[in-house]
Every structure is written in C-alpha cells, then in structure tokens.
Amino acid sequence: MDRLERLAQVFVELADTLVEEFDVVDLLQVLAERSVELLDADASGLMLADQRGDLQLMAFTMERARLLELFELQIREGPCRDAYTTGAAITNVELVDAQNRWPTFTPAARAAGFSTTHALPMRLRGNVIGVLNLFSERGQRLDDGDVAVGQAMADVATIGLLHERTLREQTAISEQLETALHSRVLIEQAKGVLAARAKISVDEAFNLMRLHARSNRITLTAVASAVIGGTVDLRAMTRS
Amino acid sequence: MASARAAEILARLSHGADVVPSLPQQLVLHCTAALSVTGVAIMLMTDAGPAGAVAASDGPAETMEELQFTLGEGPCIDCSHTGRPVLQPDLAHTGGARWPVFTDGAIDAGIRAIFAFPLRVGGIRLGVLDLYRDRPGALTAAHLAEALSFADAAVTVLVHLQAHAATGQDKTGLLRVIEDRAEVHQATGWVAEELGVSLAQALVMLRARAFASGQPIVDLARGVLTGTVRLGDVDDSENPSR
Numbered sequence: 001m002d003r004l005e006r007l008a009q010v011f012v013e014l015a016d017t018l019v020e021e022f023d024v025v026d027l028l029q030v031l032a033e034r035s036v037e038l039l040d041a042d043a044s045g046l047m048l049a050d051q052r053g054d055l056q057l058m059a060f061t062m063e064r065a066r067l068l069e070l071f072e073l074q075i076r077e078g079p080c081r082d083a084y085t086t087g088a089a090i091t092n093v094e095l096v097d098a099q100n101r102w103p104t105f106t107p108a109a110r111a112a113g114f115s116t117t118h119a120l121p122m123r124l125r126g127n128v129i130g131v132l133n134l135f136s137e138r139g140q141r142l143d144d145g146d147v148a149v150g151q152a153m154a155d156v157a158t159i160g161l162l163h164e165r166t167l168r169e170q171t172a173i174s175e176q177l178e179t180a181l182h183s184r185v186l187i188e189q190a191k192g193v194l195a196a197r198a199k200i201s202v203d204e205a206f207n208l209m210r211l212h213a214r215s216n217r218i219t220l221t222a223v224a225s226a227v228i229g230g231t232v233d234l235r236a237m238t239r240s
Numbered sequence: 241m242a243s244a245r246a247a248e249i250l251a252r253l254s255h256g257a258d259v260v261p262s263l264p265q266q267l268v269l270h271c272t273a274a275l276s277v278t279g280v281a282i283m284l285m286t287d288a289g290p291a292g293a294v295a296a297s298d299g300p301a302e303t304m305e306e307l308q309f310t311l312g313e314g315p316c317i318d319c320s321h322t323g324r325p326v327l328q329p330d331l332a333h334t335g336g337a338r339w340p341v342f343t344d345g346a347i348d349a350g351i352r353a354i355f356a357f358p359l360r361v362g363g364i365r366l367g368v369l370d371l372y373r374d375r376p377g378a379l380t381a382a383h384l385a386e387a388l389s390f391a392d393a394a395v396t397v398l399v400h401l402q403a404h405a406a407t408g409q410d411k412t413g414l415l416r417v418i419e420d421r422a423e424v425h426q427a428t429g430w431v432a433e434e435l436g437v438s439l440a441q442a443l444v445m446l447r448a449r450a451f452a453s454g455q456p457i458v459d460l461a462r463g464v465l466t467g468t469v470r471l472g473d474v475d476d477s478e479n480p481s482r
Contacts (some may be wrong), residue, residue, distance in 0.1 A: 032280060050388075051381070051384050051385055051388055052243045052245065052385045052388050052389060053385060054243055056420075057422070060422075064251060065423065065462055068421070068423065072421065123278045145377045162319055174327060174384055175324055175325045175326070175327060178324070178325050178357070178388070179323070179325070180357075182323060182324075182358065182360055183362075184362075185361055185362030185363075185420070185425050186362035186363050186444060187362075187365075188362065188422045188424070188425030188426050188429070189362045189363050189425045189429035189432075189439055190363070190429060191426050191429060192425065192426035192427055192429025192430035192431075192432075192433070192465070193429035193430070193432060193466070194429075194433075195426070195429075196429070196430045196431075196433035196434045197433050202426050202465060212363050224363075225363070228363040228429070228439070234474060
C-alpha cells in the first residue's frame, strides 16, 4: 500500500472514532499512533489543555520513563508549551541547537535519545486545545508535505472534539474534558492491573487492551473498566 | 491534575485544621467563600453507592445532600454513578425533566444552579464535590478552574482520610496533591492486583512508602513496575490490607 492510500485509510479511521458518544482518549491515541507511522517519527505524545490551564498528557506511543518525563517537563517549558501558547507549528527543531530555547527540556530530550522534535497545535479558528508532539531518534526531518499531513490529522481530531463541544451546551466542554482526564488515569491503572495479572509488561498490557477494544468494537475506557472490575476473561483477551 | 492551586488550597487547610477528620469541613468552607456560592458539600462514595455527606456548609447545602441521598436522584447521584461532572447552570429550566422530585425540592429551597464534580482517581471513586448557588448561570472559566482545583484538593483529603481511618496515621506530609503521572497510576494497578487490595488501598500504600522512604513516588512506582521494589513487606504492614 502506498502512502497516499494509507493516508486515506487513516482519515477514515479518524472519522470512524467520531461516532456519537465517542471516547476522546481513543481518538487521541489513534492520532498519536498514526502520526508516528505516517511521518516516520519514533515517538509521539499528545497533550490537551485542561480547564485549569495546565497541559495534560492524554496519549503516547512509547512506554519509556524518559519519554514520559519529557511531557511532564513541558507543563512548564518545551515545544508543546510554545505551540500551545502561540498556536503556531514548531517543526524540525534540531535538539543539539535548542539548549538556550528550552534549557530544561532539551538536555532531557537528548538524554532520552532524541535528536529532532516537532510540535503541531490542535487548533480551530484561533482556539488552541492541545498539541501533538513528535520525536525522532534519527534526525528525521519533515518536509512541507509531511507538515501538511500532520497538521491535517491534528485538525480533523480538533474539529471532532470542538464539534462535539459546540453541538451541546457550553458546559459540555468541561464535562467531556474532565471525563477524558479520568479515563486516561483509569487506562493507566488498568495497564498495571493487567501487567501484574498476566505477568507481562505494561506495554504488552496496553497492546492487549487495544486489540480487545478493536476486535470487540468497544472503547478503551470500557476495556479498562472491565480489566479493573475483573469482568473480562484474561484468556479471552490474549486470544483476541 | 496536580495543579499548583490545589497544593495551595491543601496548605491552607492543613494550617487551619488541627485534626484530620475536620479537613473536609474546612475544605467546604474555603470553597464556599472562594467561589461565592450558596453552599458546598462533599458526598462520600462507597462500592455500594453514595454513602451520605461527609461535610457540608451551613444552610441549603446540607438539605440538598440529604434530599438527594433520600430520593436516590439528583446531579450528585448521577455524578457518583457515571463518574462524569454534572453541570446544571439553570436548574429551573433543565432539571425538571431529569430529576423531577429533586428539582422541585431544590427550587423550593432557593437553589437555581448546581455543579457536581466527581472525586476520583481513575477507577478509585471517592465521592462528589457539590456546589449549590441561589442564582442561575454558568461558572466563569476562572471559577470553573477554581472549582476543579478544590476537587483535586478534596480527592487528596479523602484519600488521606481513608489512610487515617485505617491506620490512624496522621502524617501531614501525605497531604500532598496526588501525583498525576502515568507510572504512579500503573503501579497503583499493579500493587492492587499483586496484593489483592483495592486501588485506593494500593495508592495509599504507595504514598505511605514514598513518604516513609523519602523517595519520589515516580521513582518508587518505576521500581514496583520493574520488580525491584516490593510492597507488602513489614514496612507496609501498618496498612489496612494485610
């Protein structure tokens, strides 16, 4: 399959997550994973602004302590923070040159093995709700076409989120965002439960949960609840 | 969710309260003043469902909690069942269809808007923070942020209260905002499964161990996940689960 066909498929997949009562975490996880694949990056994370004005990590593609640390730092400083504040995309940052720009973030990102980073804002008509952050270990650069593809994916996800928000009462924004934050925590707890139960890594646990969600057409949040509640059979999960 | 504001609120509470059980009451009083609402209450949650108010400001807040608890309907009850916030800026217009009996009672008591926030850490359901106001209208962005920070503080207080009730431990150092880090949540799940305890108990154990050893909780969580740290040893025996 060539890239264009794959791209078309990804947009259908993104649109498909936007059904009624869709799960925000599902949508953001798909966006994070497909952006790594289509833009040939090594890792990505997606941060959403919560209603307290803080950036929160909502999805990520690699279970690695040093990567998670990078998002924690960006609550204060880094490409996510900047893209969120300015609403402008930040692309092809060579981390070797970024020491002055982000004195705390840059050494941490390099220590994590990354050499370039990009941050694409999730925005619609001046409304910035979050940032998609990509990392490459091999100094992979994005050309204009890549940036357009990445931004288009981020925009589709944003339209999905904001559409849902404006359709309902204004208060629905906060209800939806807060619920998504709680879902994220629930999913992390479920990864730990499943890892201990099946004696596998948290990475493998998350893969099992996603496979189970997809093959049964239920949300990640629902799978996480079932894992925690002990209402899903481990054998059924490892088979799917 | 660990906002700086929630940490500030907790710091003020621990100054004002001399004993742990008075923390929820302190919190609702601070919250009522900070948000200029008519009343604030905290409803406790158990596995069986809503378990009554643990704290309420004077006036209609207490009545509203009792009414919802008795009727088994209302924004707080919905919030506790679904784990989602329930924001009702205009109860007279939108409440009747959803909670017919409760809405009548609330209007009679002079309440026009209700905002209910779930007090939870993922799968740990602790309770609900309820804000009651005598005039309709949405919360401003600033007031919403403030309400969410009070909810974050309330979550910490309730976790602290559980630890206190179970073990009598009264370490104010534990009155810190719950660290919202992926590894901490993962380790919570891991410990719960491994030791056969609830998620809430697992989180309390992790926090107690981190506090006792002076180790950052994220480092401890990583140790648990990689098998280099085991909980449930003698050090943790003061905890309820064993």
